[in-house]
Amino acid sequence: MDNRPIGFLDSGVGGLTVVRQLFRQLPSEEVVYIGDTKRMPYGPRPAEEILAYTWEMVNFLMSKNVKMICFACNTATAIALDEIRNELGIPVIGVILPGASAAIQKTKTGHIGIIGTQATVNSDSYRKAVHFKSPDVEVISQTCSPFVPLVESGDFDNQSAYEIVKKELELFVGKVDTLILGCTHYPLLAQHIQKVMGPEVKLVDSGAETVRDISVLLNYFKLNRKAGLMSSNNQFYTTGSALHFKEIAEKWLGKEIDVETVNIESYSEKKILIATRNQGKVNEFRDMFTTLGYEIESLFDYPDLPDVEETGSTFEENARLKAETISKLTGEIVISDDSGLCVDLLGGLPGIWSHRFSGTDATDIKNNVKLLHELASTELTPKRRAAHFHCTLVAARPNHESLVVEADWQGRIANRIQGENGFGYDPLFLVGDSDKSAAEISQDEKNRISHRGQALKKLMQVFPDWAKD
Ligand SMILES: O=c1nc[nH]c2c1ncn2[C@H]1C[C@H](O)[C@@H](COP(=O)(O)OP(=O)(O)OP(=O)(O)O)O1
Ligand SMILES: [Mg+2]
Numbered sequence: 224m225d226n227r228p229i230g231f232l233d234s235g236v237g238g239l240t241v242v243r244q245l246f247r248q249l250p251s252e253e254v255v256y257i258g259d260t261k262r263m264p265y266g267p268r269p270a271e272e273i274l275a276y277t278w279e280m281v282n283f284l285m286s287k288n289v290k291m292i293c294f295a296c297n298t299a300t301a302i303a304l305d306e307i308r309n310e311l312g313i314p315v316i317g318v319i320l321p322g323a324s325a326a327i328q329k330t331k332t333g334h335i336g337i338i339g340t341q342a343t344v345n346s347d348s349y350r351k352a353v354h355f356k357s358p359d360v361e362v363i364s365q366t367c368s369p370f371v372p373l374v375e376s377g378d379f380d381n382q383s384a385y386e387i388v389k390k391e392l393e394l395f396v397g398k399v400d401t402l403i404l405g406c407t408h409y410p411l412l413a414q415h416i417q418k419v420m421g422p423e424v425k426l427v428d429s430g431a432e433t434v435r436d437i438s439v440l441l442n443y444f445k446l447n448r449k450a451g452l453m454s455s456n457n458q459f460y461t462t463g464s465a466l467h468f469k470e471i472a473e474k475w476l477g478k479e480i481d482v483e484t485v486n487i488e489s490y491s492e493k494k495i496l497i498a499t500r501n502q503g504k505v506n507e508f509r510d511m512f513t514t515l516g517y518e519i520e521s522l523f524d525y526p527d528l529p530d531v532e533e534t535g536s537t538f539e540e541n542a543r544l545k546a547e548t549i550s551k552l553t554g555e556i557v558i559s560d561d562s563g564l565c566v567d568l569l570g571g572l573p574g575i576w577s578h579r580f581s582g583t584d585a586t587d588i589k590n591n592v593k594l595l596h597e598l599a600s601t602e603l604t605p606k607r608r609a610a611h612f613h614c615t616l617v618a619a620r621p622n623h624e625s626l627v628v629e630a631d632w633q634g635r636i637a638n639r640i641q642g643e644n645g646f647g648y649d650p651l652f653l654v655g656d657s658d659k660s661a662a663e664i665s666q667d668e669k670n671r672i673s674h675r676g677q678a679l680k681k682l683m684q685v686f687p688d689w690a691k692d
Pocket of ligand 1: 498499500501504533560561562563564577578579590612645646647648649661673675
């Protein structure tokens with residue numbers, strides 16, 4: 224079970240036809256929708272531009288903590304789905320494969336027509352998807368450039384719109400028994416299209432088919448929202464006019480919604496530099512940030528940058544020193560982590576001296592041995608060996624106030640080294656009240672509950688807004 228919303232992206236309002244289906248088929252799911260109305264139509268744009276814009280929408284949705292993303296846009300699916308899906312840690316679904324599969328099931332004559340935007344048709348994605356499953360089917364495809372602007376205008380319930388549709392579809396009449404509406408705008412013109420094609424021709428609404436696949440994925444990954452929970456907090460964002468978007472969206476969805484205009488251009492910055500030379504931290508940050516759609520760099524990628532001396536007397540002072548120094552030197556947004564283990568019996572030590580606990584040539588093993596030695600005379604009663612990890616994160620950016628967040632992770636010190644995962648004091652840190660050390664749980668589980676995982680969660684609630692221009 225996962226109560227987070229599902230993210231939908233589209234170049235404009237067309238993807239709302241998929242959301243409309245979602246509301247019908249899966250009414251308890253919640254939606255975050257972004258429509259890049261300001262830069263629509265995507266269809267005639269070059270592939271690199273479509274990819275860059277789609278990344279911005281994806282990063283925006285990731286900042287809203289979505290559990291799955293649906294590319295409710297054929298153009299973005301054709302151009303960007305494969306690449307982006309490989310880099311995200313959550314399920315991502317497009318509209319092309321579900322549409323192609325449905326068309327194969329529906330056709331009797333083996334003649335399928337495809338209409339879409341220029342980029343979708345040129346990418347040949349539908350034909351490839353159809354032929355991958357059914358190589359003998361005949362496919363004809365065509366761009367219908369006037370359809371998207373017609374639908375976005377909201378003014379298509381009339382004879383002149385019908386005439387436009389008729390002219391565009393001449394090629395298909397009498398030649399196919401199934402027509403894929405390969406653009407999420409087109410279902411809005413379905414009445415006109417059906418009338419032109421004749422009643423026996425089956426129209427495939429890729430968006431509707433996609434929602435069926437979303438339902439399957441939610442079940443498969445156990446991501447369904449709690450049963451019976453009615454959606455209450457659907458969020459709709461556009462890069463263009465909120466008023467225009469709201470007017471069209473409410474008409475299609477048949478309910479009132481709130482729409483907010485946002486600037487998503489700053490979300491193209493996907494790289495974050497973590498000011499650390501600790502490989503264990505890099506691994507954890509990489510895992511956690513990848514799920515959020517960011518790429519991670521560390522000081523290992525910048526061998527010429529200095530090791531910042533940790534001369535502060537608190538975690539925050541040291542974290543500020545690391546992030547702010549490296550940010551000044553690089554001009555980039557930089558995140559640092561100052562963390563350590565605080566043992567009650569030792570009055571909170573080693574604390575900020577955790578890394579240097581066993582001296583100037585300290586290593587993880589020497590530090591662990593020293594800690595065991597310090598506690599050697601203490602029997603293992605949970606209370607007496609209580610401890611917590613602390614993490615302070617600082618995000619720094621030239622000419623901006625830094626962000627500071629912190630979190631603790633409670634546990635106690637084991638009386639022997641246990642487990643092989645993790646780094647630092649993990650093999651000596653028994654998690655919560657359990658007998659498992661932080662080196663005996665998976666990295667995923669550690670990231671969900673650790674001091675660093677909790678602090679990062681707090682940071683990401685404020686970071687995307689702060690990082691914007
Ligand atoms: O999840 C953890 N699991 C085990 N040990 C941990 C953890 N988190 C911090 N620690 C220990 C390691 C190190 O002894 C000290 C951090 O010292 P701290 O200065 O923040 O890091 P560091 O010098 O290793 O790397 P850097 O300053 O380049 O980020 O606390
Ligand atoms: Mg350090």
